[in-house]
Amino acid sequence: MSDILEASRAQKLDLQLKTLGPFFRITATSLQTRAELGKAEGLIRISFQGTKILHLDSMKLRRETLSMEKSIFGLGLFIGAVAIRHGYDSGCTAAQLLAINDSDLYHSKLVRFYGRLGFREVCQVSGSSIGDIPHMLVWGGVGTRMDASIEELMLKWCTRFKKNQSPQS
Numbered sequence: 001m002s003d004i005l006e007a008s009r010a011q012k013l014d015l016q017l018k019t020l021g022p023f024f025r026i027t028a029t030s031l032q033t034r035a036e037l038g039k040a041e042g043l044i045r046i047s048f049q050g051t052k053i054l055h056l057d058s059m060k061l062r063r064e065t066l067s068m069e070k071s072i073f074g075l076g077l078f079i080g081a082v083a084i085r086h087g088y089d090s091g092c093t094a095a096q097l098l099a100i101n102d103s104d105l106y107h108s109k110l111v112r113f114y115g116r117l118g119f120r121e122v123c124q125v126s127g128s129s130i131g132d133i134p135h136m137l138v139w140g141g142v143g144t145r146m147d148a149s150i151e152e153l154m155l156k157w158c159t160r161f162k163k164n165q166s167p168q169s
Contacts, residue, residue, distance in 0.1 A: 001089070003161040004081045010079045013037070015082050016083065022100070027073060037062050040079045054087030054150060056080075056097040057139075071119050081097045082163060085124050093149045098125065098139035118153045119146040 008015045014029045022043045030038050038061035045055050061075055087095055099110040111121065121157065122145040125135040135145060 001082070001085045001120075003158075004078065004085060007161045011023070011074075011078070013078060015078060017082055017086055019086075024083070024086055026079050026086075028079055032062070033044070035062070037050060038075055038079055039049045040083055042083060044092060045155065047094075048090050051094070052087075052090060052092040054083065054090070054092040054095040056095060071094065077157075077160075081157060084150060088154055092150050095119070095150055097146050098135070099144040100139065100141050101143040101144055104143075107143060111146070114146050115146075118156050119148040121145075122147050 005015055007027075008137065009031065013033045014031050016027045016029070018025050018027075022045060024042055024044070026040045027036055027139070028038045029083060038059065040056065040059040040165055042057040043055050045053050047053050059076060059079060081162060097114065099114055101107040115121070123135075125132050125139065125142050127142050127149060132142075
């Protein structure tokens with residue numbers, strides 16, 4: 001976690017993780033303007049098999065991030081890294097999210113982005129079947145349900161935030 005926070009400060013970002021029981025909120029604030037740039041919320045839950053799951057409920061990035069030098073997905077990567085590390089530290093084995101389908105164009109970008117991060121598509125939640133109702137109640141919308149292994153995400157992305165990394169790593 002310290003490597004992630006140090007890398008974010010180098011990008012002029014302050015990331016804060018706050019927890020209340022199983023719930024968490026991560027906020028990203030500009031160190032230059034002190035404006036909140038984005039936040040993510042979720043919870044740690046227990047599966048039917050007794051394992052812990054990182055439930056990534058929402059991520060919201062402010063419009064001001066569009067004019068930043070770093071991409072909006074770069075900011076999302078920092079926030080997501082804190083969430084994944086929190087899940088790892090909490091003993092989670094898997095992460096789950098819904099790539100919300102507010103518009104076809106943005107939805108396809110979200111699915112590609114999460115796929116590049118290491119999430120895999122589980123199912124489409126469209127509201128067209130009775131089986132979608134539980135997903136819609138849990139996630140609050142329609143989209144693509146995606147899962148990832150916390151361990152695989154950590155292995156794939158840990159070098160991105162390491163101190164003194166060489167360009168080849």
